[in-house]
Amino acid sequence: MAGSPSRTRRFVLLLVLLCGFGVVLFRLVSLQVLQAAELTVKADRQHQKTVALEGARGTIVDRHGKVLAMNMDVPSVFGVPTALESPAQTARTLSPVLHVRASELEKKLRQDRSFVWLARKLDPEQGHQLEQMPMEGIGTVLEGRRFYPKGPLLAHVLGFAGLDGAGLEGLERRYESHLHGEKRVAVLQRDALGRIVFPKDEAAQNPASGHSLTLTIDEVIQYIAEKELEEAMNKTRAKAGTVIVLDPQTGALLALAISPRFDPNSVAALTPGRWRNRALTDAYEPGSTMKAIVAAAALEEQVMKPGTMVFGENGRMTIANTVIHDHEKLGWVTFAQVIQKSSNIGAAKTGMALGEQRLYRYLRAFGFGQRTEIDLPGEAVGLLRDPKGWGRRSLASISMGQEVGVTPMQMVSAISVLANGGMLMKPYVVSEVRDAQGQLLKQIEPEMKRRVISPETARAVTSILEGVVTDGTGTKAAIPGFRVAGKTGTAQKIDPRTGAYSSTQFVGSFVGFVPADNPRLAMIVVIDEPQGESFGGLVAAPVFRRVGEQVLNYLGVSSNEPVKLAMATGHR
Amino acid sequence: MKKLLAVCAGVGLVFVFVWERVDMVRLGYHIERLKHEKVLLERERDELRVKVATLSAPDRIAKVATDKFGMSLPQPGQVVVVQSGPAEWPGASRQASEVRLAKVEMPSGRP
Numbered sequence: 001m002a003g004s005p006s007r008t009r010r011f012v013l014l015l016v017l018l019c020g021f022g023v024v025l026f027r028l029v030s031l032q033v034l035q036a037a038e039l040t041v042k043a044d045r046q047h048q049k050t051v052a053l054e055g056a057r058g059t060i061v062d063r064h065g066k067v068l069a070m071n072m073d074v075p076s077v078f079g080v081p082t083a084l085e086s087p088a089q090t091a092r093t094l095s096p097v098l099h100v101r102a103s104e105l106e107k108k109l110r111q112d113r114s115f116v117w118l119a120r121k122l123d124p125e126q127g128h129q130l131e132q133m134p135m136e137g138i139g140t141v142l143e144g145r146r147f148y149p150k151g152p153l154l155a156h157v158l159g160f161a162g163l164d165g166a167g168l169e170g171l172e173r174r175y176e177s178h179l180h181g182e183k184r185v186a187v188l189q190r191d192a193l194g195r196i197v198f199p200k201d202e203a204a205q206n207p208a209s210g211h212s213l214t215l216t217i218d219e220v221i222q223y224i225a226e227k228e229l230e231e232a233m234n235k236t237r238a239k240a241g242t243v244i245v246l247d248p249q250t251g252a253l254l255a256l257a258i259s260p261r262f263d264p265n266s267v268a269a270l271t272p273g274r275w276r277n278r279a280l281t282d283a284y285e286p287g288s289t290m291k292a293i294v295a296a297a298a299l300e301e302q303v304m305k306p307g308t309m310v311f312g313e314n315g316r317m318t319i320a321n322t323v324i325h326d327h328e329k330l331g332w333v334t335f336a337q338v339i340q341k342s343s344n345i346g347a348a349k350t351g352m353a354l355g356e357q358r359l360y361r362y363l364r365a366f367g368f369g370q371r372t373e374i375d376l377p378g379e380a381v382g383l384l385r386d387p388k389g390w391g392r393r394s395l396a397s398i399s400m401g402q403e404v405g406v407t408p409m410q411m412v413s414a415i416s417v418l419a420n421g422g423m424l425m426k427p428y429v430v431s432e433v434r435d436a437q438g439q440l441l442k443q444i445e446p447e448m449k450r451r452v453i454s455p456e457t458a459r460a461v462t463s464i465l466e467g468v469v470t471d472g473t474g475t476k477a478a479i480p481g482f483r484v485a486g487k488t489g490t491a492q493k494i495d496p497r498t499g500a501y502s503s504t505q506f507v508g509s510f511v512g513f514v515p516a517d518n519p520r521l522a523m524i525v526v527i528d529e530p531q532g533e534s535f536g537g538l539v540a541a542p543v544f545r546r547v548g549e550q551v552l553n554y555l556g557v558s559s560n561e562p563v564k565l566a567m568a569t570g571h572r
Numbered sequence: 573m574k575k576l577l578a579v580c581a582g583v584g585l586v587f588v589f590v591w592e593r594v595d596m597v598r599l600g601y602h603i604e605r606l607k608h609e610k611v612l613l614e615r616e617r618d619e620l621r622v623k624v625a626t627l628s629a630p631d632r633i634a635k636v637a638t639d640k641f642g643m644s645l646p647q648p649g650q651v652v653v654v655q656s657g658p659a660e661w662p663g664a665s666r667q668a669s670e671v672r673l674a675k676v677e678m679p680s681g682r683p
Contacts, residue, residue: 067625072618073611124619142611149625191597223630553651 048187055181055436056144057165058210060158062219063431069148069158069172069264071165071181071209075127075140077118079109083137090135094118097129120163121145144181146172152261154222156277157215157253157376157429160264169275171429174377175213178433182207209436216252216431221245221551225257228546229525233259236530236539242279242408243547248416248513248522250446251425253374254551280379283405284526287491287536288342288473289511290401292465293414294350295339297362300457303353306464308335310346317345320392324348324400336464340472342488344400351399356387359398365452366414367424368406374427375444382406401491408509412524415511418462418485419519421455423448466516477510477541479549481559485519486512486544488536493529506534510541514548520557521548 031039060069077098084090087109088102095102098119108116121143122130130140146161159170167176184207225243233241238259245255262274276282298304312330316323326343338346351359363369369384383405390398397403406414409427417424426447433442453461465485468474473488489509495502509526513519525540525547533539552559626632637643 066628067621070618070621070625072622073615124615124622142615147622149622150629153629153631220630223634227631227634550645553646559652 047191050185050187053184053186053207054144054165055183055207055209057146057161057181058179058436059212060171060179060215061212062215062217062222064218065214066219068150068154068215068217068219069146071144072124072147073142074121074124074145075130076120076143077122077130077138077140079116079118080114080137080139081109081111081116082114084109085136090138093133093135094138097126097133098122099126146264148264150219151265152263153219153226154217154256155262155264156258156275156279157217157256158264159275159377160267170277170376171213171215174375175430175433178211178213181210211436211441212434212438213430214432214434216247216254216429217256218254220554222255222257224550224554225255225547226259226261228543228550229257229259230261231546232525232527232539232543236527236532238527238531238539239529240278241528242524242526243543244279244408244412244524245547245551246412246416246427246522248419248425248519251413251416251427252431252446253427253429254521256429277376277378278528279408280374280376281407283380283382283407284507284528285402285404285491285493286406286411286509287401287489287507288344288347289411289415289487289489289509289536290404290406291339291342291347291350291399292418292461292487292511293363293366293368294347294354294359294399295335295464296366296418296453296457296461297359298335298350298354299460300362300453301354301358304335304350306334306336306460309333310335310338310343310349312338312343313345315345317348319348319396322393324396336467339464339487340467342468342473347399348396351395354399356390356395359395360384360387362452363398363404365424365450366417367410367449368404368414372407372409372413372427374409375430379409380407382410401489408524408526411509411511412522415486415513415524416522417452418458418465419513419522420458422451422453422458424450424452462516465512469512473535473537474510474512474541476537477512477544477548479514479545479552482514482548482552482557483516484512484514484545484548485516486510486541488541490534490536505529508534508536508539510536510544512544514552515557520555521551523547 056071056073059067059071061067077094079090081087088106091102091105091109094100094105098105100119105118108118118138119126127140144165146165148155148158148160155170157170159172159174160168161172162168165180167173167179172179225245229241229243232238241257241259243255243257244253246253256277256279258278260274262270264275267275295304299306304310309332311332312326314331315326315329318324324344326341326345328341328343330337330341330343330346333341333343333346335346335350337343338350354362363384369382371379371381373379385394385403387394390403394403413424413427426449428444428447431444432440435441462485465487466483468487469478469484474484474486477484477486477488487510489507489511491507491509492501492503493505493507494500495505507526507528508530509524511522511524513522523544525543527536527539527543530539
C-alpha cells in the first residue's frame with residue numbers, strides 16, 4: 001500500500017535536506033580538515049603582512065654633542081610597470097624630481113616586471129616633491145639613510161655606511177655592532193584594502209635604535225686642523241697631509257685631519273685610496289723627529305746629559321763605509337744642541353752610546369713597531385726590525401729616523417709620553433656609548449699602557465725640545481705667549497723605481513706639544529711630498545703654530561704673558 | 573519567559589562580542605593613524621636636526637662671519653688674559669680670577 005502523498009513529500013523533503021546538509025558537511029570537512037593546512041596558509045597570506053623592521057642606526061656626536069652622523073628615514077621610489085598606462089609620460093614627470101634621465105626611467109618602467117626600483121634613498125626635499133604628485137603605478141617606501149651633515153669634516157675618522165646601512169669604513173665599521181639598529185620581523189593584520197588593522201604580536205613594536213657614540217673629537221678643533229692643513233696643502237702643492245691633535249694627558253683624540261678630503265655623503269665615485277685613514281695606515285720614515293725619542297732614551301739611561309759635549313765631526317762622519325752628513329758643520333756642541341740643531345752625526349753617536357738592545361727596547365716601549373690600539377680600523381704596525389736583522393749602519397740610521405717606519409699616530413703618541421711626564425697612553429676616539437634612550441652603556445676611560453721614562457727625564461727632554469723651537473730648526477712653530485716643545489723632521493722617501501732614497505721626494509713633519517710647562521695639546525703635522533721647500537721646519541712647523549694658537553685660544557688656555565689690567569676700584 | 577530571557581542574554585552576549593571585535597578594529601585603525609602621524613613627526617624632527625647640524629657646521633659659520641659680518645680671527649696679542657689680584661681690592665673675591673679680553677684695534681678709516 002502506497003503511503004499518503006504528504007508523507008512521501010515529507011520523506012523527499014527530508015532526503016533533500018539531508019543531502020543538502022550532507023553536501024555542507026562534506027564541504028565543511030573538506031575545508032576544515034582535508035584542505036585545512038593549505039587554506040590556512042592562503043588566508044594568512046591574505047590578511048597577514050610580514051614586514052622586516054629595522055631600528056635606526058645610532059647617532060655619532062662630538063664631545064659637545066654636535067651631530068656628526070645620523071640616520072633619517074627618506075623615501076625610495078619604486079614602479080609597478082604592469083600597472084602603468086603610459087611609461088613614457090610617467091618617466092617624463094618623474095625625471096626632474098629624481099634627477100634621473102627620462103629615457104633611463106622609461107627603460108626601467110617598460111620592463112615586464114611587477115616591481116622595479118627607480119631611485120633609492122632620496123633627499124628629503126625630493127620626497128616632499130613626490131608627495132605632491134601621486135601617480136598610479138608609482139610608490140614610495142621609507143628607508144634609513146645615513147647623513148653626515150658636516151660634509152667632509154672628520155670624514156676619515158667617521159668612515160661611512162653602505163646603501164644597506166652597514167658600516168663600511170672608519171668608526172661606522174669599527175662600532176658596527178653598537179651602531180646598527182635592532183632587526184626584527186613583525187606580523188601585522190591587514191584588512192581587505194591592505195590597511196594595517198592591528199599588530200598580531202609584540203614584535204610589531206618599533207625595533208630599538210642603535211647605540212649612539214660620543215667622540216673625544218671637538219668639531220671646532222677638527223675644523224681648525226682641516227682648514228690649516230688645506231691651506232698648507234695649497235701652498236706646498238703636496239701629495240697628502242696629516243694633522244693629529246691629542247690630549248697628551250689622556251690620549252683622547254681631539255682632531256685628526258687628512259688631506260685630500262672626501263665627502264662621506266657621496267663616496268660612490270671615489271677610489272678606496274681617497275678614504276684611507278693615512279694617519280693609521282701609512283707608515284713613513286720619521287727622519288729627525290725620531291731624535292727626540294732617542295734623546296729621551298739616552299737621558300733615561302744616563303748615557304747622555306743635556307750638557308754632555310759631543311763632537312760634530314765638522315759635519316761629516318763615515319759609518320760602515322757610508323758617509324753621514326749634517327746640514328751644518330758642527331764642532332763640539334752640547335747634547336742639547338745636537339737635538340736642537342738636528343745633528344745626524346750627534347744622533348748616530350747617541351744611538352751608538354745606547355747600543356742596539358737598549359735603543360730597540362726604548363723604541364718598543366715608546367710604541368713603535370706595534371699598534372697604538374686606537375679604536376679605529378686598519379691600523380698598521382709600522383716597521384721596527386728586531387736587532388738581529390739590523391745591518392752595520394742600522395744603529396746610526398735608526399737613531400736618525402731611517403730604516404724605521406712609523407705611523408703619524410704612533411709618533412704623536414710617543415711625543416705625548418714626553419708631554420705627560422713619561423707615560424704611554426692608549427689613544428682613543430670614542431668616550432661614551434649610549435642607548436637610544438640616552439642611558440650610558442659604556443664609558444671609556446683614559447688607559448695608561450706603561451711608564452716609559454721618568455718624569456725627570458721627560459722634563460729634561462722637554463727643555464731640550466723647547467730649545468728646538470726657540471733657537472733650533474723649529475722656530476716657525478713658536479706660538480707667541482706660549483712655551484712650545486717640538487722637533488722637526490725631513491725624511492727622504494724611497495723611490496719605488498730605484499729602491500734608493502729619492503732626492504726630490506720628501507716627507508716634512510713637525511711633532512710637539514704646547515704649552516710645554518703644562519701640555520694641553522700634542523700635535524703632529526706631516527706633509528707628504530711638498531713641492532719646492534720640503535724641510536719640516538718650513539712646511540710643517542707653521543701649520544703647528546697656526547693650529548696651536550687658534551686651538552689654545554679656543555680652549556681658553558692662558559698665555560705665559562699675562563697683562564695686568566689697571567682698574568679703578570671705585571673706593572673713595 | 574525564562575526561555576525569552578535566555579535568548580535575549582545570548583543575543584546580548586553575541587552583540588557584546590561583536591561590538592568588542594568591531595571596537596578593536598576601530599582602535600587598531602586609530603593606532604595605525606597615530607603611528608603614521610608619529611612617523612611623520614619623527615621624520616620632520618630628524619630633518620630639522622640634520623638641517624641644524626648642517627647650518628651650524630664650523631666652516632659655514634666661519635664663512636658667514638667673515639663674508640657677511642666682516643669678522644676675522646684675533647691676531648696674536650689681541651686676546652689677553654688679565655689676572656686680577658684679589659689682595660689689591662678690599663672686598664673682592666679671595667679667589668684670583670681671569671678675564672679674557674679682545675683688544676679691539678679698529679682699522680684706520682673706520683669709526
